[in-house]
Amino acid sequence: MRFALSPEQExxxxxxxxxxxxxxxxxxxxxxxxxxxxxxxxxxxxLARLGLLGLVIPEQHGGSGASLVExxxxxxxxxxxxxxxxxxxxxxxASALLGATDDEAAATWLPPIASGDxxxxxxxxxxxxxxxxxxxxxxARHHGRAWLLDGDKGYVVHGAAAHLLLVTATTPSGIGxxxxxxxxxxxxxxxxxxxxxxxxxxxxxxxxxxxxLICTNRSRMERALDIAAVCLAAEQAGGAERCLETAVDYAxxxxxxxxxxxxxxxxxxxxxxxxxxxxxxxxxxDYAAWAATSSPEELPVAASLxxxxxxxxYVQAASVNVQVHGGMGFxxxxxxxxxxxxxxxxxxxxxxxxxxxxxxxxxxxxxxxxAL
Amino acid sequence: xxxxxxxxxxxxxxxxxxxxxxxxxxxxxGVGALDEEQRLEFGRSWREVLSKEGLLAVAWPKEYGGAxxxxxxxxxxxxxxxxxxxxxxxxxxxxxxxxxxxxxxxQAGTEEQKAFFIPKILSGEHRWAQGYSEPDAGSDLASLRTxxxxxxxxxxxxxxxxxxxxxxxxxxxxxxxxxxxAAPKHAGLSLLLLPIAQPGVEVxxxxxxxxxAEFCEFFFTDARASADHVIGGVGNGxxxxxxxxxxxxxxxxxxxxxxxxxxxxxxGELLRLNGKDQDPLVRQRFAxxxxxxxxxxxxxxxxxxxxxxxxxxxxxxxxxxxYVSQYQQRVTELxxxxxxxxxxxxxGRGAVAHLGPDPLxxxxxxxxxxxxxxxxxGATIYGGSSQIQRDVLAERVLGLAREPRKxxx
Numbered sequence: 001m002r003f004a005l006s007p008e009q010e011x012x013x014x015x016x017x018x019x020x021x022x023x024x025x026x027x028x029x030x031x032x033x034x035x036x037x038x039x040x041x042x043x044x045x046x047l048a049r050l051g052l053l054g055l056v057i058p059e060q061h062g063g064s065g066a067s068l069v070e071x072x073x074x075x076x077x078x079x080x081x082x083x084x085x086x087x088x089x090x091x092x093x094a095s096a097l098l099g100a101t102d103d104e105a106a107a108t109w110l111p112p113i114a115s116g117d118x119x120x121x122x123x124x125x126x127x128x129x130x131x132x133x134x135x136x137x138x139x140a141r142h143h144g145r146a147w148l149l150d151g152d153k154g155y156v157v158h159g160a161a162a163h164l165l166l167v168t169a170t171t172p173s174g175i176g177x178x179x180x181x182x183x184x185x186x187x188x189x190x191x192x193x194x195x196x197x198x199x200x201x202x203x204x205x206x207x208x209x210x211x212x213l214i215c216t217n218r219s220r221m222e223r224a225l226d227i228a229a230v231c232l233a234a235e236q237a238g239g240a241e242r243c244l245e246t247a248v249d250y251a252x253x254x255x256x257x258x259x260x261x262x263x264x265x266x267x268x269x270x271x272x273x274x275x276x277x278x279x280x281x282x283x284x285x286d287y288a289a290w291a292a293t294s295s296p297e298e299l300p301v302a303a304s305l306x307x308x309x310x311x312x313x314y315v316q317a318a319s320v321n322v323q324v325h326g327g328m329g330f331x332x333x334x335x336x337x338x339x340x341x342x343x344x345x346x347x348x349x350x351x352x353x354x355x356x357x358x359x360x361x362x363x364x365x366x367x368x369x370x371a372l
Numbered sequence: 373x374x375x376x377x378x379x380x381x382x383x384x385x386x387x388x389x390x391x392x393x394x395x396x397x398x399x400x401x402g403v404g405a406l407d408e409e410q411r412l413e414f415g416r417s418w419r420e421v422l423s424k425e426g427l428l429a430v431a432w433p434k435e436y437g438g439a440x441x442x443x444x445x446x447x448x449x450x451x452x453x454x455x456x457x458x459x460x461x462x463x464x465x466x467x468x469x470x471x472x473x474x475x476x477x478x479q480a481g482t483e484e485q486k487a488f489f490i491p492k493i494l495s496g497e498h499r500w501a502q503g504y505s506e507p508d509a510g511s512d513l514a515s516l517r518t519x520x521x522x523x524x525x526x527x528x529x530x531x532x533x534x535x536x537x538x539x540x541x542x543x544x545x546x547x548x549x550x551x552x553x554a555a556p557k558h559a560g561l562s563l564l565l566l567p568i569a570q571p572g573v574e575v576x577x578x579x580x581x582x583x584x585a586e587f588c589e590f591f592f593t594d595a596r597a598s599a600d601h602v603i604g605g606v607g608n609g610x611x612x613x614x615x616x617x618x619x620x621x622x623x624x625x626x627x628x629x630x631x632x633x634x635x636x637x638x639x640g641e642l643l644r645l646n647g648k649d650q651d652p653l654v655r656q657r658f659a660x661x662x663x664x665x666x667x668x669x670x671x672x673x674x675x676x677x678x679x680x681x682x683x684x685x686x687x688x689x690x691x692x693x694x695y696v697s698q699y700q701q702r703v704t705e706l707x708x709x710x711x712x713x714x715x716x717x718x719x720g721r722g723a724v725a726h727l728g729p730d731p732l733x734x735x736x737x738x739x740x741x742x743x744x745x746x747x748x749x750g751a752t753i754y755g756g757s758s759q760i761q762r763d764v765l766a767e768r769v770l771g772l773a774r775e776p777r778k779x780x781x
Contacts, residue, residue, distance in 0.1 A: 001374060001375060001376065001377055001378060001381065001444055001673070001676070001677070001680075002373065002374050002375075002677050002680070003373065003375060003670065003673040003674045003676070003677045004373070004674065004677045004678075004681075005373065006373070009373075069373050244770075248770045248771070248772065251772060252771070252772060252773070259773070259776070260772075260773050262766070262770075262772035262773055263772060263773035263774065263775060263776070264775075265759070265762075265763065265775060267772075268762060268763060268766030268767070268770075268772055268775075269759070269762040269763075269766070271766055271770055271772070272694070272761070272762035272763075272765040272766045272770070273694075273762065275691065275765055275769060275770060276691050276694055276695055276765075279671070279688075279691055280667045280671070280695070283667055283670035283671050283674060284663070284666075284667050284670060286373065286670070287375070287666075287670045289373070290373045290374075290375055293373075294373075294374070294375070294376070295375070301666075305662075305663045305666055305667070308659075308660075308663055309663050309667060354656060357655070357656050357659035357660060357663070358652070358655060358656065358659065360659035360662055360663065361649075361655035361656070361658055361659040361662075364640070364659070364662050365640050365643065365644075365649050365655060365658050365659070365662075366643075366644055366649045366650075368650060369650055
């Protein structure tokens with residue numbers, strides 16, 4: 001029984017932190033967020049070289065065969081650094097590919113994902129933004145032995161950077177998970193002007209787009225969605241942690257009324273409350289990553305719990321960070337708004353806190369009765 | 373990260389479970405199902421059972437009559453007892469004796485003090501009350517004014533203490549008193565132990581906003597304590613008293629987390645009974661509470677991990693205090709809202725608990741929820757108010773500058 005990272009995991013954390021401190025410094029984040037792809041491809045290659053893109057990918061597919069706990073460690077560090085690169089998207093896509101039932105697709109796509117040559121993203125949300133698995137927004141129909149997809153996907157994280165899409169679609173016999181190369185015929189990608197400049201969003205239109213069906217097992221797809229939520233929660237816990245540190249540092253140095261503002265209880269108590277939420281977020285995120293790996297029957301509840309707790313904690317920490325920085329925190333020049341926007345974006349992505357709390361209520365209180 | 377129990381711990385847990393099955397009555401519904409008289413009667417016999425099995429003081433070393441259990445086993449015992457609705461501290465005052473002053477004597481006491489007090493705590497001969505707060509020394513505890521003057525081999529006490537939980541059931545009290553008025557505020561204090569049944573001690577009940585007298589206040593007029601009964605040495609009272617607050621943290625967090633879950637399960641039952649489980653707003657609030665309670669369990673696991681690795685409870689424990697007390701208010705507010713107008717009438721069976729949530733077997737009636745709602749108002753005040761906890765976290769965990777304080781003796 002040990003609810004703490006192992007020495008190896010701690011080492012991975014410091015490796016990731018050191019890497020992101022230089023490769024995703026705030027100056028670097030600000031530089032790449034103004035560029036067209038929204039992330040730096042050479043630092044992406046280095047991420048791959050360090051083995052950080054293939055953490056959850058088995059060794060036979062070019063990864064390091066670690067667990068989601070290790071992936072969560074790195075994602076938390078990425079969240080601290082506001083990494084603009086599609087690490088979250090790729091981690092989610094790799095996990096979904098792994099969880100699917102198509103070994104050939106896994107053998108084809110996992111090695112280039114681990115090596116950084118292919119950016120994979122999962123697109124489950126319909127254009128309406130719903131996170132219900134059944135709201136796919138896509139119709140899949142047979143065309144000879146192949147499948148063709150028609151419809152729309154919205155709010156796809158790093159969609160424009162993707163080489164490979166994993167999409168849910170409604171088939172005549174239920175929901176299926178499909179892979180679609182980004183250059184497939186009949187597929188159109190539109191970049192969206194995201195509120196969060198450090199994380200690109202896109203929508204996709206499918207017209208008779210050929211796709212490969214890789215999974216029809218509903219519980220495996222649900223698991224993929226849960227893992228996606230856990231990955232984002234880990235990233236949010238890191239972001240919240242960073243906001244607290246930034247605000248505390250500033251409160252120690254900013255002097256007003258001849259005292260550091262951090263010596264005023266009005267500021268102290270704001271920050272102490274954030275500390276409580278940050279600790280809660282870390283615990284919930286760690287537990288969910290552990291459950292994904294070692295206690296799968298707990299995953300649905302643990303994932304919804306972590307996503308709702310971490311979303312709320314990050315928004316609170318980012319908002320307090322703006323507040324404590326006062327006028328400076330309201331400027332474009334200061335980094336506080338970048339965390340606030342990341343927090344507000346992440347809150348709604350992959351299921352809002354309200355969505356996940358409703359899911360928790362269904363699991364632990366009672367399902368909603370069908371309307372009469 | 374490994375949250376599975378080791379094989380030995382699993383076997384230990386199974387042992388605790390079969391102990392509970394074996395020794396609790398066959399129709400057991402939890403101590404919350406008993407009325408006050410039944411509780412006292414059950415508490416007496418349950419105390420005998422625990423004492424015989426060595427489960428009364430699970431954390432204490434075996435040589436002093438404890439079970440010598442490690443942090444994980446303590447965690448398991450606390451969790452299993454609370455989930456089964458079986459009290460860990462069967463009688464009023466046991467909490468103070470077994471969890472507070474007992475461990476303090478074991479850590480800071482002399483061998484003579486251990487030999488004198490420890491067996492009497494275990495047997496129940498000594499029933500303890502805590503004497504810290506004073507009318508003019510609450511959050512600013514170190515400004516306390518109860519004076520003790522040494523006359524020969526006896527300390528003579530004068531002053532007033534307040535907020536003694538179960539003070540009416542106690543026959544001994546540990547008192548933090550000023551023994552050196554010339555020393556700086558925190559330095560001139562000592563922890564004195566004295567019997568209550570003496571002419572210089574007067575006990576009065578304090579009726580709280582719940583309508584019950586959960587607390588007492590103590591008046592000392594030339595009350596006497598033996599010079600042999602100073603724990604931790606004269607002048608070391610502050611240090612000794614603060615260490616006392618940190619004992620059995622792991623077990624107490626486990627018990628708190630399990631108790632919160634028992635209460636939330638009961639609230640879920642209430643929601644299903646009155647159909648409010650279908651109300652989307654109620655579902656949101658219930659799920660928020662559920663997440664809060666689960667995270668509390670995660671934080672408890674983390675605390676146990678730290679203790680297993682030899683860590684001592686530090687200022688981080690203020691996180692838990694703040695977290696739990698605020699949660700208790702939120703969850704009981706939800707219960708009151710769910711009851712709606714029913715929450716305005718004190719109908720049915722009332723709350724059992726004096727502090728904290730009702731144990732297993734507690735009532736679903738409005739009066740019970742009203743009781744825990746009112747009780748929860750105190751949770752953010754006693755044991756260091758939320759405002760003090762935030763100061764502690766800000767200054768000692770986040771490292772922010774201290775509030776300027778007047779330097780005084």
